[in-house]
Amino acid sequence: MNPLLAVVIFVLVTITNSQAAPSLLSLCHPQTNCRAVERLWSGQDTIVTGWLEKTFADDCKCADKLLASDKAKVVRIHLMNGPCMRNRRCGRYEPLWGYSKRSANRAVRNPNSRLMRRFTAVLDTTVKRLSGVKNLTCYVSPCLECDLNASARRILLNRVSAALPYCSVVDNPHGQSCQKRYVCERHGQNPKLSAPCIVDLDGRDGRELDVKKWVDRYKHCDLAYYWEPWMNCIRGSFVDPRKRDCKYPLYFYQRTKRILCRYFSHLSFGTC
DSSP states (O other): OOTTOOOOTTBOOSTTOOEEEEOOTTTTSTTOOHHHHHHTTTTOSEEEEEEETTTSOSSOHHHHHHHTSSSEEEEEEEOSBHHHHHTTOOOTTSTTTTOOHHHHHHHHTOTTSHHHHHHHHHHHHHHHHHTTOSSEEEEEESSBTBOSOHHHHHHHHHHHHHHOTTSEEEEOBSSSOOOTTSEEEEESSSOOOOSSEEEEOTTSOGGGSOHHHHHHHTTTSSEEEEOOGGGGTOOSSOOOGGGSOOOOOHHHHHHHHHHHHHHHTTTOOSOO
């Protein structure tokens, strides 16, 4: 973590310089109110954000806009959607579409498999997206909540490390131990984490828990992401991510900012 990064409203000021932001995994959806997203960091020196590549759109115009800012940027990026394979809900556009855990583990070992060709394409897009971005601190995860086994994940982690040597590489397994040498990411209310780590409430509505206690529990992590269902454009029963209604008014962003200001204020620096 760059010690010269300015600390913003969504950044936890601790000895370890922990930082926090809303977990806007659907940032790439074309209906995202990017102007409202930008306002989250109005008057601040640093943008702290993240997104899931490919799932909500082929491109990510809002991410590109944020990366073009002159401000310092801290981003966490997931390249593949693990839960869609586990839940058998991957769209045809997803790298893991059509794979089971067993077949995906085999496919990762074959550089010519459809999975690896698609993964490589997403990785290349991310490399291009981040290339030349100034004042950037980046964390890149090959697979969100990943069901692949340790050896398959290690292949993907090594690929990301080689392609993005200036980023911290993140292992985000589902129900398995994290790989050593990499930043460990866990999701939910009470995951066990040791530094270096990233924690994300993804899947656990932040309005239903004591956010202050959660923030204090994970102040040793590099990044802490606050989540509510609307941040994945969830409005009830499952809908393909690209067909979801992601039109949320400014109020949702303002309310999230107030929540973070309230519970993070004893650790954060900036104006609320």
